[in-house]
Amino acid sequence: MGKKILVTGFTGNAGHQVALSLLDRGSAFHAAVRNVGKAKAEYGGQFQYVPFDLMDPASFDKALQGIDRVFLMYPPNACGPEWIKAFVDNCRNKGVRHIVYLSVKDVQYMPFLPHYQNEKAIQKSGISYTFLRAGYFMQNFNLFLLDEILKNNRIYVPAGKGKTSFVDVRDVADAAALVLNDPIVHRNKSYTLTGNEALTFYDAAKLLSAYTGREITYASPSSKEFQHYMRQKGTDPDFVKIAARLHMLTKYGFAKGIAEDFQKLMNKAATSLEQYFEDYREDFQKDQE
Numbered sequence: 001m002g003k004k005i006l007v008t009g010f011t012g013n014a015g016h017q018v019a020l021s022l023l024d025r026g027s028a029f030h031a032a033v034r035n036v037g038k039a040k041a042e043y044g045g046q047f048q049y050v051p052f053d054l055m056d057p058a059s060f061d062k063a064l065q066g067i068d069r070v071f072l073m074y075p076p077n078a079c080g081p082e083w084i085k086a087f088v089d090n091c092r093n094k095g096v097r098h099i100v101y102l103s104v105k106d107v108q109y110m111p112f113l114p115h116y117q118n119e120k121a122i123q124k125s126g127i128s129y130t131f132l133r134a135g136y137f138m139q140n141f142n143l144f145l146l147d148e149i150l151k152n153n154r155i156y157v158p159a160g161k162g163k164t165s166f167v168d169v170r171d172v173a174d175a176a177a178l179v180l181n182d183p184i185v186h187r188n189k190s191y192t193l194t195g196n197e198a199l200t201f202y203d204a205a206k207l208l209s210a211y212t213g214r215e216i217t218y219a220s221p222s223s224k225e226f227q228h229y230m231r232q233k234g235t236d237p238d239f240v241k242i243a244a245r246l247h248m249l250t251k252y253g254f255a256k257g258i259a260e261d262f263q264k265l266m267n268k269a270a271t272s273l274e275q276y277f278e279d280y281r282e283d284f285q286k287d288q289e
């Protein structure tokens with residue numbers, strides 16, 4: 001029997017889309033989850049679940065049984081890079097032959113990000129890899145930005161007039177599925193995945209207003225205001241700090257670069273922000289509260 005793919009972060013934003021994309025392609029994979037019962041109840045029996053906790057090395061052996069390729073994501077704020085290293089070392093010992101790692105655009109210039117160390121650990125392991133260095137996910141609008149959009153009709157991030165080349169996580173997932181199915185071609189390569197236009201959050205607010213039929217504004221707080229407000233709302237302080245830093249980079253123009261890697265890999269244009277808002281229109285309706 002052929003070996004399979006392990007998809008980590010299956011219950012999350014990116015991992016789930018990777019699973020759907022692999023399902024579409026008819027690729028065999030296991031869905032790595034911390035709680036199999038909960039995942040089954042939520043996502044049904046169409047997936048083959050395997051228990052996996054990045055912070056529990058005792059779970060690695062079983063999760064890697066029959067696996068030769070891994071889609072690896074770093075759970076934000078859950079654990080330090082040492083856990084990724086421990087898992088990657090285990091992958092090497094178990095004969096995993098390729099890791100597709102979900103990284104961050106321009107990570108090579110941001111040693112303060114855990115992804116920087118995670119990439120280094122994967123490179124050092126000697127396992128063949130592909131780094132998908134993704135830009136700012138469009139799906140942030142329907143996840144971390146959603147509460148303010150629904151409650152206060154505003155986008156609340158400290159990015160000023162900086163532009164972002166928003167990428168749809170479904171595109172990232174399609175690229176991951178492509179690479180996982182043909183890893184040799186993409187051996188030890190890094191791809192920068194962005195959308196095909198750079199827009200400000202003012203532009204995004206205008207578009208979102210058009211798709212929701214109500215006025216959504218961009219609040220443009222300072223970094224200090226953002227951090228204070230998000231912390232007093234109860235958002236994890238580590239997340240707030242990283243989010244403030246990343247949006248400040250956006251403010252100073254570092255998030256606007258457009259890469260052609262997606263177009264080259266997939267032979268089609270990246271999803272536009274309009275298309276994303278159209279597809280997720282329901283998420284932004286008030287009755288979602």
Ligand SMILES: NC(=O)c1ccc[n+]([C@@H]2O[C@H](COP(=O)([O-])OP(=O)(O)OC[C@H]3O[C@@H](n4cnc5c(N)ncnc54)[C@H](OP(=O)(O)O)[C@@H]3O)[C@@H](O)[C@H]2O)c1
Pocket residue numbers: 008009010011012013014015033034035052053054055073074075076078079102103104105133134135136137138140
């Ligand atoms: N947001 C962006 O704009 C952006 C852009 C580029 C790259 N990224 C990167 O993408 C990643 C985030 O992906 P995402 O949005 O898919 O995250 P997400 O939706 O927050 O999902 C996190 C996933 O990690 C799992 N998880 C948490 N702790 C775990 C543990 N100890 N062991 C195993 N799994 C665990 C969660 O499973 P449970 O259900 O068990 O909690 C969940 O499936 C981050 O590394 C981020 O830096 C994000």
